[in-house]
Amino acid sequence: MKETTIPNQFEKTFSEFEKISSKIDPEWVKSIRKESLLIANSLGLPTARRGNEEWKYTDIKALNKTLFSDFSTYNIDDKPIEINYKNLEDDSLHEKIVFKDGICISKTFQKDSYVSNILNDNDISPENSNQLRNYLAKLTILDENFFAALNTTFFSFGALIYIPDNTNITKPIHLSIESSSQSEGNVANPRILVVLGKNSNATLIEEYLSFTNTKYLNNAVIEIIIGENSNLNHYRMQNESIESYAITNTTVWIESYAHYESTVTDIGGSLVRNNLNVITKQEGASAKLNGIYIVDEKQHIDNQVIIDHAMPNTNSRELYKGILSGHSRSVFHGSIIVREGAYKVDANQADKNLLLSDNAEADTKPAFWVYCDDVKCGHGAACGKIDESAIFYLQSRGIPEIQARSMLIYAFANEIIKDIKDEFIREYIESFVQYKLEKLIEIR
Amino acid sequence: MNNILDIHSLHATIGEKKILNGIDLKIQSGEVHAIMGPNGSGKSTLANVLAGHPSCKVIDGNALFLGQDLVSLEPEVRAQLGLFLSFQNPAEIPGVRLDHFMRAGINAIRRSKNQDDVDILGFDRAITKKAEVVSMDPQLIKRSVNEGFSGGEKKRSEIMQMAVFEPTLAILDEPDSGLDVDALKIVAEGINTLRTKDNSLLLITHYNRILNYIEPDFVHILINGKIVHSGDKTLAQEVENKGYDWL
Numbered sequence: 001m002k003e004t005t006i007p008n009q010f011e012k013t014f015s016e017f018e019k020i021s022s023k024i025d026p027e028w029v030k031s032i033r034k035e036s037l038l039i040a041n042s043l044g045l046p047t048a049r050r051g052n053e054e055w056k057y058t059d060i061k062a063l064n065k066t067l068f069s070d071f072s073t074y075n076i077d078d079k080p081i082e083i084n085y086k087n088l089e090d091d092s093l094h095e096k097i098v099f100k101d102g103i104c105i106s107k108t109f110q111k112d113s114y115v116s117n118i119l120n121d122n123d124i125s126p127e128n129s130n131q132l133r134n135y136l137a138k139l140t141i142l143d144e145n146f147f148a149a150l151n152t153t154f155f156s157f158g159a160l161i162y163i164p165d166n167t168n169i170t171k172p173i174h175l176s177i178e179s180s181s182q183s184e185g186n187v188a189n190p191r192i193l194v195v196l197g198k199n200s201n202a203t204l205i206e207e208y209l210s211f212t213n214t215k216y217l218n219n220a221v222i223e224i225i226i227g228e229n230s231n232l233n234h235y236r237m238q239n240e241s242i243e244s245y246a247i248t249n250t251t252v253w254i255e256s257y258a259h260y261e262s263t264v265t266d267i268g269g270s271l272v273r274n275n276l277n278v279i280t281k282q283e284g285a286s287a288k289l290n291g292i293y294i295v296d297e298k299q300h301i302d303n304q305v306i307i308d309h310a311m312p313n314t315n316s317r318e319l320y321k322g323i324l325s326g327h328s329r330s331v332f333h334g335s336i337i338v339r340e341g342a343y344k345v346d347a348n349q350a351d352k353n354l355l356l357s358d359n360a361e362a363d364t365k366p367a368f369w370v371y372c373d374d375v376k377c378g379h380g381a382a383c384g385k386i387d388e389s390a391i392f393y394l395q396s397r398g399i400p401e402i403q404a405r406s407m408l409i410y411a412f413a414n415e416i417i418k419d420i421k422d423e424f425i426r427e428y429i430e431s432f433v434q435y436k437l438e439k440l441i442e443i444r
Numbered sequence: 445m446n447n448i449l450d451i452h453s454l455h456a457t458i459g460e461k462k463i464l465n466g467i468d469l470k471i472q473s474g475e476v477h478a479i480m481g482p483n484g485s486g487k488s489t490l491a492n493v494l495a496g497h498p499s500c501k502v503i504d505g506n507a508l509f510l511g512q513d514l515v516s517l518e519p520e521v522r523a524q525l526g527l528f529l530s531f532q533n534p535a536e537i538p539g540v541r542l543d544h545f546m547r548a549g550i551n552a553i554r555r556s557k558n559q560d561d562v563d564i565l566g567f568d569r570a571i572t573k574k575a576e577v578v579s580m581d582p583q584l585i586k587r588s589v590n591e592g593f594s595g596g597e598k599k600r601s602e603i604m605q606m607a608v609f610e611p612t613l614a615i616l617d618e619p620d621s622g623l624d625v626d627a628l629k630i631v632a633e634g635i636n637t638l639r640t641k642d643n644s645l646l647l648i649t650h651y652n653r654i655l656n657y658i659e660p661d662f663v664h665i666l667i668n669g670k671i672v673h674s675g676d677k678t679l680a681q682e683v684e685n686k687g688y689d690w691l
């Protein structure tokens with residue numbers, strides 16, 4: 001079943017959009033947009049759930065009613081605001097970049113900045129320009145992905161983070177992705193491309209914040225290439241408005257002996273969908289994917305994580321943990337692919353959920369596609385409630401019941417938080433998680 | 445001598461089942477009372493009722509601790525007043541370190557008295573000393589509470605906690621079960637070092653052997669949720685020889 005009203009709307013929106021974008025876009029971007037528009041139109045919103053494994057547990061119909069009335073796109077007059085990093089109070093960061101309603105509005109101008117504004121940076125170096133051309137929209141597979149195609153059609157500016165070979169950045173680069181649109185039904189399409197050269201190390205914070213209570217869709221696409229022998233630590237903190245739809249499509253290529261670590265913390269949004277596709281492109285690549293989601297009321301969170309072990313001697317560790325209260329719902333769909341010839345792959349995934357209410361529901365759907373014999377694949381899933389005997393034990397030592405509960409819930413999340421090596425980020429995520437947990441425990 | 449605990453005609457149920465059928469017991473400061481009885485006679489239930497376990501319901505009677513009826517108090521308030529339960533089977537708490545667990549308890553108790561939180565470093569040093577009381581491996585203090593602990597390590601941990609919390613009344617529910625002779629001796633002697641003229645012990649046990657190390661002032665026999673016989677320490681020996689059937 002295809003939606004017909006929506007695509008028409010896109011055509012109209014796109015022709016408006018094109019009046020501006022055609023003045024900015026290089027030819028190659030123009031053709032990417034055209035192709036993506038075709039795909040988005042032909043796919044339509046994935047509202048059919050029957051026979052659609054990918055969207056089986058997540059009902060997207062509600063998007064249809066309110067959304068797509070207002071697209072955040074560029075205004076020809078938009079000039080990025082320059083942020084002099086030195087003026088920022090927070091010297092724990094290397095640099096910071098701000099998105100507003102999907103549009104990259106800021107750029108740092110410190111000497112060793114690694115961020116440029118996609119399509120809106122007059123000073124973009126030929127090297128950066130090459131990276132853009134080589135990789136933008138090359139990682140994400142658009143063919144069956146309406147939301148990624150939509151983003152690729154309409155993204156306006158964006159951030160390119162290019163870290164050359166042999167570069168070691170100790171402090172994090174912070175992407176602050178902010179929603180503030182007052183118009184109901186706004187659609188924002190943040191676009192991020194990260195290219196890490198060989199033998200380099202970097203830390204990326206991707207934070208989603210909201211300054212509005214309207215219903216909006218934040219539809220981000222993130223593409224990441226990690227060069228040979230490099231390490232990327234990637235932290236996502238998502239605290240979108242409780243009315244919003246928050247969708248991310250992240251694709252990561254890991255080259256030989258490179259390592260990718262991702263820690264995602266989701267606490268906001270009414271409907272959250274994270275697609276994370278990680279591909280070990282070369283031998284020796286490894287990934288560690290951690291996630292915490294804390295939801296209540298009618299929040300719905302759906303994590304689709306695919307690890308594609310395309311090459312031998314690659315390994316992956318995945319641990320997602322959910323804390324669910326109220327009538328909330330979580331879906332974890334973890335797929336592990338081991339390609340033919342990808343011997344000595346070591347892959348493990350687990351999803352554990354703590355249910356704080358009888359009305360909350362967590363679904364875990366593991367899937368293995370293994371085309372090679374000499375591999376180790378493991379999987380674990382758990383779903384449980386708070387251990388009341390542990391609560392009594394804590395109380396018997398003088399600890400009030402509410403504090404006892406929050407200690408146990410926090411301990412559950414802490415299995416992931418304690419693993420965060422960067423102290424500044426660990427403390428930040430700790431407070432982020434505490435903030436949400438306090439709300440959950442208050443409501444109880 | 446002060447009245448520490450005064451239990452009067454205490455009746456309690458778990459679910460639909462009547463477990464305690466009228467308990468009377470008086471404990472004064474400095475005293476050690478042993479409770480013995482066959483399996484399932486209600487020993488742990490009595491301990492749980494006194495500590496405030498939510499699944500035990502008191503349907504009649506009362507239990508005054510330092511003059512205050514425990515029955516209506518939250519478990520944490522009982523602990524804050526100076527009651528301590530060493531569990532027969534303490535729960536595991538994954539992700540909560542034993543030292544943090546104890547510090548949270550001590551701080552909660554201090555806050556209830558409007559005292560400041562403990563100094564973290566000072567507390568760490570103090571608990572290392574307390575671990576020595578029962579020769580507990582100091583590494584265990586940094587691990588998750590009871591997770592992967594052996595039966596003996598759990599018992600040592602409970603008594604170490606007693607040393608940390610310094611309760612007015614410690615209820616020890618089978619601190620001897622699962623311990624070999626050497627460990628039993630260490631734990632029992634540890635308990636003895638914690639005794640003062642101001643605190644009291646309610647020692648629940650299945651066997652006489654721990655009473656060779658911790659000498660009770662009174663021994664009570666609990667059968668079917670009732671104290672059927674009380675006496676001095678010779679009663680324990682008698683039970684050891686003759687079993688419970690003669691009572």
Ligand SMILES: Nc1ncnc2c1ncn2[C@@H]1O[C@H](COP(=O)(O)OP(=O)(O)O)[C@@H](O)[C@H]1O
Pocket residue numbers: 458459461463481482483484485486487488489490499
């Ligand atoms: N949670 C429970 N639900 C139902 N019955 C229980 C529960 N806990 C204990 N009992 C029952 O209460 C009685 C006394 O148990 P307990 O106090 O543990 O005895 P003891 O410690 O003397 O061995 C037993 O018959 C036991 O089966």
Ligand SMILES: [Mg+2]
Pocket residue numbers: 487488489532
């Ligand atoms: Mg018992």
